[in-house]
Amino acid sequence: MGGLVVVGADGSASSLEAVEVAAREARLRAAGLRVVHAFIWPAMHVPLGPSALGPPQGGIRGMVDRLVAEAVERARAVAPEIDVSHAVVTGEPLTVLEAQSRGAELVVVGSRGMGGFVGLMVGSTAVHLAAHGRCPVLVVRGRVRAEGPVVVGVDGSAANAPAVDFAFAEAALREAPLVALHAWTPWNAQLPPPQDETAPYANPSGALAVEESRLLSEALAGRQERYPGVTVEHRVVRGRTRETLIEAGDSAQLTVVGARGRGGFTGLLLGSVSQALLHHARCPVAVVRGRAAD
Template sequence: MSGLVIVGVDGSASSLVAVETAARAALARAATLRVVHAFAGHAPYPPPDPVPVGPGDGGGPRELAEDLLTEAVERARATAPALEIEQSLVTGEPLTVLEAQSRAADLVAVGSRGRGGFVGLLVGSTGMHLAAHGRCPVLVVREQPTPDGPVVLGVDGSRAGERAVDFAFAEAELRKAPLLALHAWTTWNAPLPAPQDPATPYANPPGALAAEEERLLYEAVAGRKERYPGVVVEHRIVHGGTRESLIEVSRSAQLLVVGSRGRGGFTGLLLGSVSQAVLHHAHCPVAVVRGVEAHDRRP
């Protein structure tokens, strides 16, 4: 097998659903699944560098952590019996542990909400942190997906979103699912097209803005059809808010893919308003794919 899919677990129902989803993702990729639990032990503060936990010494919390990990591995085996599975009980703070492990992974999955070390915001502090800082695509499992739904790709036409486009096509091919490429725009978030008459820089014929946004969508996904000939693509232009449009279409999707920060984002922010909104409110699992600039900026 080649490739590695990592899933962070904490014993919550949400993380066990993430285990099942990650197991299916690893099986589709012919990759190894690594089930990871971060364990702080009795120390009031986690060590600065995560280290593997050794054999149990009979301590209650450690035994509970081992049982939790065993349950997650059993869930993964039940989902994909032929899958190669590793398990890792690691001393450290969950955010630090999973961010470090993401450097060697093709995909990291977490539940939308957890308990213990993974307790946080509505979507969970772990999922939000990894979406902003992970070194590979991050899959946050909010709800059970619609099995026969499409893979939905939020398109904004930015260079930072190119990796999200590639990821969405690859996922659609792996899942043998159609791809819905959606671009939502309003007069407030769409740049004005170049004027046809330089003497009248603010004059454009009716429909020019809509035509420009449609062109943006088709250009953003152009060239992938040759690489993924089996993927059936639907292009959809929506005149409306991006966040609202993606959340609504996620009701019937098996996966929603977005970039971490797109067109109009503020330089320096690692997670944009659209990706934050869908992480909180989408009705299916959400994959956040960081862009070229975000990866290249990090040491």
């Protein structure tokens, strides 16, 4: 048996879909799966047991036990060969799942939960866990598919390196091609930008594109040797990173991003690109925090 995959379950349709994805992730890794429910009601000082006038299986605790049992049953139906355990832990979801992430190799959550408002694209637990989790966090959203490439956003920063490593490992596990995508504009390129879009470049024509291609190659260096079975497409695109990654995810089975990248502000735990992907991506998104953040 390998490591441990943790999935948050709250009884919502989104979390049940996350349970199914987590079961498949555990099977890929030959890992165990732990279904976790954050039981916040004891802190609210409300009665947990059945009402004296109601059925014996009633009450909040009975409801929680049933939703966790349903999630465990769903996981075993998807991947009967994996070891599935469950835990009901007193506390609010972010605190509970952040603690669980310390002993896990992956935490999986749905994009919205029981408290999600209509029109809210991603739940607060998913966003905050992506910023604070101690292992990669997989947020299940958009279309879940078993085919298509793994897409990873590459910016060449040290904080981005763990995301690149994770993406290669995921592509190998899934036997999928990997699209390593680097998006740039004259304003975020390594060389000095022009004074305005119409002014002549101080550098030779095409120098920025060449430099950005070199940056991508250097950021991927050494990984292909460790994962010789992974087919890698180097994709350098002139355009905004957020829009480019969202578009690339249309045909992907997974998009991988770092929590922060080049240009991230000190103290900002989740960058604008990862935030945008969590809200707008059309496939599941894995957010991988840099080692420095830990």
